[in-house]
Amino acid sequence: MAQVSGYPPIIILKDDVDASQGIGQIISNINACEQVVDVLRSTLGPRGMDKLIQGGDGKVTISNDGATILRVLQIVHPAARLLADIAKSQDEEVGDGTTSVVLLAGELLRQAKSFLEDGVHPRVIMSAYRKAYQLIAERLRRIAVDVAPQLSVLMSSERASEADTEAARSILRRCAGTALNSKLIAQYREFFAAIAVDAVLALDADLDLDLIGVKKVNGGSVSDSSLVPGVGFKKTFSYAGFEQQPKKIHRPKILLLNLELELKSEKENAEVRVQSAAAYQQIVDAEWNIIYEKLEKIVATGARVVLSRLAIGDLATQYFADREIFCAGRVPDADLQRVARAVGARVQTTVHDMRIEDALGTCEWFEERQVGAERFNFFTGCKEAKSATILLRGGSEQFLDETERSLHDAIMIVRRTLKYPQLVAGGGAVEMELSKYLREHSRRIQGKAQLLIAAYAKALETIPRTLCENAGFDTTDLMNKLRAKHATSEENQWVGANLETGEPHDCWENYIWEPALIRSNAFAAATEAACTILSVDETLKTETGERDAGAGLVPGHGTGGRHRA
Template sequence: MAQVSGYPPIIILKDDVDASQGIGQIISNINACEQVVEVLHSTLGPRGMDKLIQGSDGKVTISNDGATILRVLEVVHPAARLLADIAKSQDEEVGDGTTSVVLLAGELLRQAKGFLEDGVHPRVIIYAYREAHRMISERLKQIAVDVSGQLKVLRADPERVSTEEREAARALLQRCAGTALNSKLIAQYREFFAGIAVDAVLALDDDLDLDMIGVKKVNGGSVTDSCLVAGVGFKKTFSYAGFEQQPKKIHQPKILLLNLELELKSEKENAEVRVQSAAAYQQIVDAEWNIIYEKLEKIVATGARVVLSRLAIGDLATQYFADRGVFCAGRVPDADLQRVARAVGARVQTTVHDMRVEEALGTCEWFEERQVGAERFNFFTGCKEARSATILLRGGSEQFLDETERSLHDAIMIVRRTLKYPELVAGGGAVEMELSKFLRERSRHIQGKAQLLLAAYGKALETIPRTLCENAGFDATDLLNKLRAKHATSDENLWFGANLETGEPQDCWQNYVWEPVLIRANAFASATEAACTILSIDETLKTETSDKNDAIR
């Protein structure tokens, strides 16, 4: 409600609208974001703790992945939800660094809160933060190590590249994947899973399409029983009688993929048919049988030895195919069917009439059904049209398998991004300490409030190594002072970060703590934009919709 002198009040908003504005509202939003940061604070790094979250449906999630935790928590505060969004964006873009981006955004806001309370205008802080981000982005490009020369041998002709060069390039990727897995629940198996992640990505075509990597979880067995299959695999679908009589291993089969139901169904339409004789009634009964037999004959006539369908394949069709040495599987999940189609070069058919057999059918070197634990899987290997890989994860519990899958996804994303953008930096807080030193030095040459704000941005960057030390149980103040001294004394020490085994500084590059520069660049950009967005919101309006019509409007 607004009022002008001499005039009656003007009602702008409904009575039930909650309006909060001013610097107090910005600080309130920052406080909400700090609560989110507090939840994730202890999960960062190799010594980070895990969170056990029980959802409203009773499902239990155990994870230390920032994006997963915030997704399961379902943050409802509108400002704090921005942090959940940037964690999700970081996860989708590069796969790792989801906790780091939230901690950094929260620390930038915490540094800004003091300036806001002292009367600095939010726009001044926003401008300084964006200028600081521009500076560290340029510095990050300068210090990044280009490894494209070492990685190009992986895509070169094997006859022109020595085994030693290929192994060196593979070891480089494995170290990047190992750094990502170092903070996960499966950290003690990081070398094993890093090798699987690297082999899975290298098994793909040059486009590195992640859709061609399938991850299947099988309860039971040891974690080290997990393996990689160079091809497409999926769990055996529901099958009818006659399935066991079908062939379970076929060499160079022709493969037909259908989106078609091969099953007898009782009529559901409310139809009335008048017949004059028993023979006429029998013709109606036989009509559906004739239709399905016609479809089955046309399928067998194509020469296909493997038939997969997105819809059901009933007992009649199953036995029909078994009698003719054809393997069939119905109700195949759409994602698996699409992977098979791309890998074997087949096209999903919606009808069996007028098929162009040459275009419809695909092939591979081997089709085989194998037992994996208590489950049976169908595998297509030796695919020529598109290279694919399937990872079979083993483990004792569903929660452990879920977290293993999330961890492996992060490692696969890191390897993929390293191949596409082959520039690396050292982890362990080394790059943050170097950029913090760089900003502090640059801020001394700038006059006015921006000098303090640039230094505050630099101090915020130190939250990553500080949190790593705190989670490892070391004195963060002492170790940060040693790291500042190392970075200040020589430019050769730019890769010095925290050794979380001894609590002392170490050269993280020499100790193979590597990660793609894209992780850090994306984290800095996302955190800065999130902080600037929250600082720019000085009013929050909350409307309670009392009836359905208000909700629609």
């Protein structure tokens, strides 16, 4: 509703529209974002704690991964939802640093709040933040360590010496180990780092992660997990006759289908009118003739392994078993596509007029074997596209789920390191170095920008500060020591927090490495998220059913209570 002096009010919005605007609305949005940050703060770093979240369906999630926690919490506040979005984008882009990006964005907003309360215009803050990001992005490019020469031996077609290859693998294992250091499986980080590196290096030059399958098998020890150089998937439902099928085949021809191979009953209320028993027999014979014709054409291709996305019934199963052919129906689409790419086959939607040279694929070995309490089908020695399958073992479903998420982060780190081989030290070292650089720069400029760039520098320290807090050390003392180290010499640019002793140490010399892309992407996403939230000075709610949209967090489907911003 708008009103002009001397005239009656003009109705612009409906009565049920709730409008909030001004600096107060910006600060309200910042307060909501701070609640999200407070949830994730204790999960950062090797000494971070895990969150147990029970959803409305009763499913329990145990994780310290920022993107996973925010996804399960189902944030409903429109501004705070931006933090969940940047965590998701960080996870999809680089695979790690999801908690760091949310903490940094929240700290940038917290630093901006005091300036807003003092009357500084949001656009001035946004301009200074973007300038600060440009400065640290350029500084990050200069200090990042290029390891491309060492890693080139892994991507080159020429044969390299064993020592060079092992040195390159060691770099990747250390990067993966840093990512796993803060996970639930940190005590097995060397074991899983080696699996992550071997899985990525098993791929072709394009490093397509769709060719890496992760399968979880309950039971056994975590150390029983293994990497299979090929495609593997859990045995599908089988009809009578599958026991007679071959379980190991050398160099089989493989046919992949997207059609049913079973007799289908008529749909409900279907009606067929016949005049005689002979006519009825013709209908029955036609059904049998159709499926037998399909089976004969499949056998005629010479295929020894037949997989289908749809069902393969008991008739077809026994038919194939009598002819020494392995078959499996209802194969998950993702597994079928991985098999197709690995063995060089094309999924067929009909058995008529097939071009055998295009339809069939092959591999060195097909084998069905027992893994724990499950049966798995494996295709190894694939020539068309290299692939890998990771079999995870563990005692509980929640542990296996978190192990899969942790391994995904490590695999993404290895892949990004190979594509963008510039590294920085972790442990808060790079943030302390960039913070020092921004402070020095801010002293050389005048006006409000000096204070705002210094505020950005202070926000960068939230990462090492939170690492210290979560480890239980004296944060003030350790942060002062880190600032002193970075201020005294350029050689101390990689000094970070030792979370074992509570003292500064050289993180680069202690192999706490991570791709520079993680930090670069985190700084960019956090800056843009903070600027976006600062730019919103009015919120309109147009549906009365969403008047509780000011709520902060809703775990699962509304269980566990509600926090208001």
